[in-house]
Amino acid sequence: MCHYCGCRDIPLIKEFIAEHEAVTDLGGDAVRALDAGDRARAALLAAEMAVLLRGHWAGEEAGLFRVMAENDEYAGYVAALVAEHRELDAFLTGLDLDDPAQRAAFVRAVDELHDHIAKEEDGLFPASLTELTGPQWNEAMAAWSGVHGRPVARAGADGGAA
Numbered sequence: 415m416c417h418y419c420g421c422r423d424i425p426l427i428k429e430f431i432a433e434h435e436a437v438t439d440l441g442g443d444a445v446r447a448l449d450a451g452d453r454a455r456a457a458l459l460a461a462e463m464a465v466l467l468r469g470h471w472a473g474e475e476a477g478l479f480r481v482m483a484e485n486d487e488y489a490g491y492v493a494a495l496v497a498e499h500r501e502l503d504a505f506l507t508g509l510d511l512d513d514p515a516q517r518a519a520f521v522r523a524v525d526e527l528h529d530h531i532a533k534e535e536d537g538l539f540p541a542s543l544t545e546l547t548g549p550q551w552n553e554a555m556a557a558w559s560g561v562h563g564r565p566v567a568r569a570g571a572d573g574g575a576a
Contacts, residue, residue, distance in 0.1 A: 425566045426478065426555050427539050433470040434531045437463055441524035448521065453511045460520065464506040469561060471499045474534075477557030481550040482542060491538065498530050 444459035475496060483492040505523055510516050546554070555566045 424543070424551075425568055426551070426558060427542075429558060429562075429566055430470070430474065430478070430539070431535065433466065433473075434535065437466050437470065438524075438528065438531065440466065441527060445521050445524055448511065448517055453517075456517075456520075457509075457511045460506065460509055460511065464503070464509075467499075467506070468503065471503070473558040473561040475499070476561060477554035478538075478542060480557070481546060481554050482538060484550075485545055488538070488541065488545070491533075495530070495533060495538070502527065502530075 440459050440463040444456045444463065447453075447456035447459060479492045479496065483489045502523060505519070509520060511520065559565050
């Protein structure tokens with residue numbers, strides 16, 4: 415993710431980035447488990463990754479994605495991201511790591527997830543800084559909070575989470 419636009423300082427974006435990091439850590443751990451021949455551990459990690467992704471996607475799609483898609487300029491970009499969510503969700507739902515082809519596909523999917531995250535962190539998130547109004551940010555944060563059952567952490571005076 416870029417470090418120059420300031421979106422990393424927005425509390426909601428910080429939450430999304432933390433979720434991205436947690437999911438990619440799980441994916442990487444699952445791939446390493448596969449490399450070590452531990453399919454059972456890989457399957458547990460992949461299942462945990464899928465659960466985290468579904469909550470993450472729900473928060474994104476109900477909030478930030480929805481308000482960004484209100485602008486015709488971003489509607490197609492957001493729709494493509496949502497389509498990628500659905501594709502990965504369908505894949506993870508039917509994942510069978512006992513199947514060598516699916517193991518290879520999972521490794522590719524984890525790699526592609528990094529590309530997907532870059533589209534969000536390097537594209538949509540920075541664009542949100544200039545596109546969203548205060549009420550739209552409030553809507554996006556409320557949607558994320560509704561999905562996660564807790565408020566978005568507010569930035570403290572030093573820029574960190576309060």
